[in-house]
Amino acid sequence: MAVKRIAAETLIELAVETLRSELQPVLPSEHRYTAAMIANALEIARREILMEGETARWELLDEVYPQGDGDMKQLALDIRSGKVDGTKVPDLRKKLRAILIEELAIRNPRFLKTRQNQQ
Amino acid sequence: MQVVTRSRTLDPENLDTLAQWVARVLEARRVSFSEATLLGGGAIQENWRLVADVEGGPREGRHTWVLRTDAVARISLSLDRAGEFGVLKAAHAAGVAVAEPIARCADPEVIGAPFLIQAYVPGIAQARRIVRDPALKDFGESLAERLGSELARIHSITPPREDLSFLPIPMLPPARNEVAKLRNALKGATEPRPALEYVLAWLDAHAPKPEPITLVHGDFRTGNYIVNEGRLGAILDWEFAHWGDRHEDVGWIMARCWRFGNDALETGGIASREAFYRGYRSAAAMPIDETLIPYWEIMAAAKWATVAVLQGDRYRKGGENSIELALTGLMPPEMELDALDGIEALIATGDPRWQ
Numbered sequence: 219m220a221v222k223r224i225a226a227e228t229l230i231e232l233a234v235e236t237l238r239s240e241l242q243p244v245l246p247s248e249h250r251y252t253a254a255m256i257a258n259a260l261e262i263a264r265r266e267i268l269m270e271g272e273t274a275r276w277e278l279l280d281e282v283y284p285q286g287d288g289d290m291k292q293l294a295l296d297i298r299s300g301k302v303d304g305t306k307v308p309d310l311r312k313k314l315r316a317i318l319i320e321e322l323a324i325r326n327p328r329f330l331k332t333r334q335n336q337q
Numbered sequence: 338m339q340v341v342t343r344s345r346t347l348d349p350e351n352l353d354t355l356a357q358w359v360a361r362v363l364e365a366r367r368v369s370f371s372e373a374t375l376l377g378g379g380a381i382q383e384n385w386r387l388v389a390d391v392e393g394g395p396r397e398g399r400h401t402w403v404l405r406t407d408a409v410a411r412i413s414l415s416l417d418r419a420g421e422f423g424v425l426k427a428a429h430a431a432g433v434a435v436a437e438p439i440a441r442c443a444d445p446e447v448i449g450a451p452f453l454i455q456a457y458v459p460g461i462a463q464a465r466r467i468v469r470d471p472a473l474k475d476f477g478e479s480l481a482e483r484l485g486s487e488l489a490r491i492h493s494i495t496p497p498r499e500d501l502s503f504l505p506i507p508m509l510p511p512a513r514n515e516v517a518k519l520r521n522a523l524k525g526a527t528e529p530r531p532a533l534e535y536v537l538a539w540l541d542a543h544a545p546k547p548e549p550i551t552l553v554h555g556d557f558r559t560g561n562y563i564v565n566e567g568r569l570g571a572i573l574d575w576e577f578a579h580w581g582d583r584h585e586d587v588g589w590i591m592a593r594c595w596r597f598g599n600d601a602l603e604t605g606g607i608a609s610r611e612a613f614y615r616g617y618r619s620a621a622a623m624p625i626d627e628t629l630i631p632y633w634e635i636m637a638a639a640k641w642a643t644v645a646v647l648q649g650d651r652y653r654k655g656g657e658n659s660i661e662l663a664l665t666g667l668m669p670p671e672m673e674l675d676a677l678d679g680i681e682a683l684i685a686t687g688d689p690r691w692q
Contacts, residue, residue, distance in 0.1 A: 255660050262667065294529035297538060298520065314532040315677050321670040329671050333678075336600065 230264040265324045274316035282307055346406045346449045347385055349373035355404075358447045359389070359454070362440045366393035376403070386457055401457035402439060406450045415576040418451040419443050420503050424578040425455070427501055427552070433490050436563075436571045460565030462573060467564055468597045468606040476567030481608030483569045484562065484590070485616025491572075492583040493622060494552035501552070504580050511582035512544035515636060519643045526646045527653045528666070532673040533646070536639045539680050543691055545582070545629050553581040558595040559605035587617070587625055588633020593675050594641050632691075635679040642672035 222228065234257050242253050279288055282302055296302040304310045322330040347355075352370045360368040372388035385404040391397050405418070416424070422441035429435050436455040443451050461467065496506060507514035516537050523533070555577025563570030589595065590605045590613070599606035604613040618624060649666015651657045683691040 252660075255664055259660055259664060262664075289529075290531060291529040293531040294534045297531050297534040300538070303538065311535065311677055311680065314535055315674065318532055318670040318674045318677070322674065325667045326671060330674075332598075332600075333674060 227264045227267045230260050230267070234260045234264070262325055265327070269324055272317070272320050274313065274320050278307075278313045278317065281313075346383055347373070347375075347404065347452075348448075349375075349385075354446075355448050356389075358442060358444075359440060360391075360394075362442075363391060363396050364394040365391045365396065368392070387454075396439075402454050403436065403457050404448075404452050404454050406448065406452040416578060418453045421576050421578070422453045423500060423503060424552070424575045425453075427494055427498065428491060428572070428575070431490055431494050434487055434569055434571050435575075436573070458563050458565075458571040460563040460570040462560060462563050464558075464560035464595075464597045464606070467559055468599045468602075472567060473607060476564075477602065477608040478612040480564065480567065480569060481604040481612040482616035482619075484557075484604070485613040485618075486620035487569065487572060487616075488554070488557060488583075488586055488590075489617045489620035489622075491554055491557075491586070492551040496550060496580055504552075504578070506580055507550065510544050510547035511550055511580075511585070512547075512632075512636065513541055515581065515585065515640070516541045516544070519639060522643055522647060525650075527650050528646060528669075530642070530646060530669055530673065532677060533639060533642050533669060536635065536642075536673060536676040536680065540632075540636055540639060543632065545584075545632060545690070548582060549623070550580045551583045553579055553583065553585050555579055555581075555586070556589070557586045558590045558592075559597060559607060560595070582633075583623070584625055584629045584633045585636065587613075588630050588635075589637045589640075591630055592634045592637035592641070594638055594672050628688075631679060631683055635676045635683075638672040638676035638679065642669040642676070645669050645672065 237253060237257050237260075242250065242257075245253055275290070279290070279293065280286075282288055282293060282296070288296070293302065302310070307313070319330065352373060356368045356370060360366070369390050370387050371390065372386065374386045376384040376386055383406045385406075387402045387404055389400050389402055391400060405421075418441055422438055425435055425438040429437060436458045439454045439456065441451075441453040442448075445451055467473070494501075496504075509517060520537055523530070554572070554575065556574050557572070561574040562572050591603055591610060593600060596602060596606035602608055603610045614625070614627065645665050645668040648662050649669075652659060652662040652666055680691075
């Protein structure tokens with residue numbers, strides 16, 4: 219039998235499983251929403267620990283700020299001022315969408331799956 | 338006395354000051370409360386159900402009311418209680434299905450925050466319970482039709498109105514004005530959202546031709562009305578009311594983010610679009626241009642994304658240690674994705690207005 223490593227993500231996974239299987243079924247109805255929020259928060263934390271990088275985010279930042287002098291805050295400001303738009307950055311909308319896909323893979327993969335199934 | 342606590346502002350064990358204040362406002366000899374129950378919902382404010390016995394005055398007798406108070410922090414897009422009370426009174430007078438507004442208190446000393454009191458309307462408002470009701474197939478279409486006609490009645494309220502003079506008249510075309518409000522609200526936001534800024538820039542550049550402005554509810558959606566046995570009880574949550582383009586409200590209830598998983602039922606997850614439009618047409622002085630609704634659905638996604646950013650900031654920097662606020666603060670990419678896809682779909686129509 220393989221030996222399990224008790225890593226942070228494993229602990230979170232176990233905590234969610236225990237919450238769902240042992241606590242949620244016996245909780246009074248007024249506490250179920252809170253329990254669901256706790257499970258959701260733990261799962262987001264687990265996915266964040268396992269995250270492999272934010273490729274789309276860095277690719278866009280590298281393209282817009284080749285000198286490395288821009289971050290997401292600067293990008294938001296530059297889009298607002300019109301300094302960065304679809305004419306200056308080809309496929310800007312698609313590139314921003316790719317960033318959202320990366321974020322949703324951590325924050326709400328179920329939402330992402332629903333939207334992808336609808337397309 | 339029955340007390341269900343989760344109090345933040347109102348102390349249900351100490352209602353004497355409130356009782357005295359209500360008695361004075363209602364010209365009663367005495368007011369006492371036999372029940373104070375914190376109701377669910379309302380991330381921005383508290384809602385309490387009160388059972389009151391009024392002795393003397395024009396409202397003598399037993400009443401069930403709802404007291405609504407501001408929570409610890411408000412977000413910049415919402416009206417204060419006094420403003421909300423004024424809008425409610427105007428809507429009530431116009432025959433809109435609202436819970437009768439009874440009293441408002443601007444003095445934070447009475448219970449710890451300004452508040453308003455309305456008649457209690459029985460039924461459920463929780464969106465998820467409404468959209469998952471097994472009887473929805475029987476009442477959804479007629480409910481949506483009724484909601485359409487109620488919204489048309491709200492939109493019959495137009496400026497100038499002395500009683501609503503606290504609502505600013507937009508200086509820009511309504512759509513551009515909404516964008517300006519959202520941009521302003523995002524100015525101090527903690528988490529930069531380039532996709533949201535892109536959506537706002539697109540909405541600004543493609544704003545529809547301005548039309549005569551009307552009262553806009555500002556949060557007209559499933560979750561903000563009461564349903565009692567399949568029938569509409571009352572329209573709730575008027576804190577985002579403003580003068581604007583009436584299509585905004587229609588786009589809001591149609592937006593995918595307010596269908597609560599019932600994506601095929603485009604009116605708020607309860608019914609077809611057509612049922613709502615039918616009801617609106619039956620009561621409207623001015624018809625809506627249905628081709629504009631997808632634009633306003635993108636605006637709806639942008640607005641909800643902005644509100645989610647602000648709610649997240651109540652946790653991040655506002656000192657409110659709430660898991661619900663923190664999780665809401667992680668939601669903007671959901672609405673941003675819908676908005677970007679909505680833009681893509683409008684461009685794909687080939688309609689010159691959206692190119």
